[in-house]
Amino acid sequence: MRRLFARSLSARLLGLTIGFVMLAELLLFVPSIASFRQEGLEMRARSAGLVAEALMSQDAEASSREASQMLAEQFMLQTDAVFLAAFQDGRTILIVGDAPDAKVIATEDLRKSRRLPNFIGTSMDFFARGNGYLRVIAPSPVAGQDRLELLVPCAAIGADLRAYAGRILILSLLIAAFVGALIYFSMLRLIVRPIQRLAHDMTAFREAPERKQRSGPPTMRADEIGQLQREFHEVKQSLRSAFRQRERLASLGLSVTKINHDLRNVLSTALLMADRLSMNPDPKLAEMGERLTRTVERGVGLTEEVLTYSSAREPQPDLERLPLSRIVADVQMDMRTAFPRIWVSNRIARDVWVRADPEQLYRILSNLTRNAAQAMADRAKPRVEISADIVGETAIITIEDNGPGLPESVEDRLFLPFTRGQSEGSTGLGLSISKELAEGMGGSLELLDTGPDGTRFILGLPLAEPA
Structure with a gap:
């Protein structure tokens, strides 16, 4: 049982509920039993007044004495009183019983109005439980009498209070249980079952995060549990999406590894032909050969970088001091x-290094302009x-276009792998690779703003020291 209450939220909830209800009943019990005692004493005082009024008006005939005796016995039986007397003009008039030898423990004067019951009494x-008596003083209904006094055994009053407490205890238990x-x-x-389902879903997700579990749509509850269920659903969707991207990256790395060798052979042949073309005496053909050589070399570098990205290894940059305008010119x-339709404007000053x-750097700028x-x-x-603008020790490079802008659905995850913008033929790797390359060189790449009038990216790079 102890282990059940230690591990089960529902068992704890049931125990706490019954305990709190019993505590509330206990707080109500004290004034309730004090009021019960007060009402009992007032009932005895009213009965004493009726007996005094009846006996003081009886004649001295034998039948009257028999009726008085029966009335006195009935009064003593109902009220547990052993003595009743009236006080008139300084005289004590004995009505019922005789004064006992036992001492009077306490006195209760019912002629005084009380706002609160007597908790101490x-x-x-x-x-x-002893032989003591409670002296009860009450007003007399008989004209000319000052007061009535009766003695009631404290043990009898205690027995009534304990019997009342037992009835209240049983009633409290029934109310607490109900x-x-x-x-x-x-x-x-409302709480336990949804939390149990949520805990079960969390356990199932932890054991097999890549397997989609059968679950209904997110709850529409507006409280904290509903919010927790919706947030967990979003977390599952995000993590599963990340797992799918990881699998695609693993597949991409495996595919690139398989074709890398053959692609190198093809590019090596193209590079050899480009080198021969660059040595042509014709200046135009030589320039075309040099450009073709750079293009093939960049193709080889692109293959290596995609392979590096898919294998989760950050490319190590070979940092050097270089003029920014030359890279932009390339x-x-x-x-x-x-x-040919796109006009690319190079507004980089020649003294920005x-x-x-x-x-x-060429890869980053090429990705942004091609996108x-x-x-x-x-x-x-x-x-x-x-x-470009110079801010402190950083060159802030702005790439701005007058295109239609990016969709709102991709702005928050623009630099995540496989996130496509307006282009349908894109793999969604360009911006994520560009951001990684920029951070690897000690810089940053961010989306400044986008809208129907165009899009602006800012690339931050550290300035080179003066030559």
């Missing part, structure tokens, strides 16, 4: 070839502007 009478059952079943339905030239990895170009495919005058 009640406690004394409740535990009284109210406790109502509260228990209400709490069981991006500008490649964008003119890939997207940053400390970064040239290939990774903007793909989103502006239907624009009449698509434009991308790249500018």
Whole structure:
């Protein structure tokens, strides 16, 4: 039983409910039993007044004496009184019984009005078991009499109080059991059962987080339990989405590993042909060969970076001091070839030097400009502007376009893997890789704002020390 109450929330709830109801009954019991004693003494005083009025008006005939004797016996039987006397003009008139030899323990004057019952007298009478008497003083209904006094054994009053307490105890237990059952079943339905289901779902999710459990829609309860259930449902959805992304990344890494060797052979052949083309005497062909060489080398680097990302290893940047405008110019030239309709404006001053990895910086800027170009495919005058401001020891690079903006559904998870924007052909890895590359170089990449008039990203990089 002790183990049941220690482990079961419902058993604890039932025990606490019954305990609190009994505590409330106990707090009500003290004034209740004091009021019961007060009412008992007042009832005895009224009976004494009726007996005094009846006996004082009887004639001295034999039949009257017999009736008086019966009335006195009935009064003593009902009230447990052993003595009743009236006081008139300084004289004591004995009505019923004789004064006992035992001492009077306490006196209760009913002629004084009380706002509160006598709690001290009640406690004394409740535990009284000896031969003492309680002296009760009451007003007399007979004209000319000052008062009535009667003696009642304290043991008799204590017996009445204990009998009353027993009845109250039984009634309190019944009320506690009934109210406790109502509260228990209400709490069981409103609190315990939902928490048990939530605990079961948590256990099942912990044991097999990737397996989708059968569960209904999120609850519509507006209280704290409903909020907890909805939050847990959202957490499960988010974690399962993360598990799916992890599986896709693992599959992507395995696929890239398999094709990496063959792709290197193809790119090596293309790189060899580009090198020969760059050595052509014709300047135009030589320039095309150099650009083709850089493109193939970046393709090789792209394959390596995707493989590194899929294997959860951060690429190590090779930081060097380089002019920011030159990297932007390379991006500008490649964008003119890939997207002739897109106007890329390079507003970087020539004296802005940053400390970064040239290939990774090119990758970041290329990803951002290509995403903007793909989103502006239907624009009449698509434009991308790249500018920079110096803030302290950091170069704040702004990449701004006049495209349609990003959907609101992807703004909060824009830099998470496999999050697509406006482009349908994107894998959703570009921005997540770019953010990781920027942070690896000691910088940052953030979305500044987006809307129907365009989108702005800011790339922060540390400035290079003067040469």
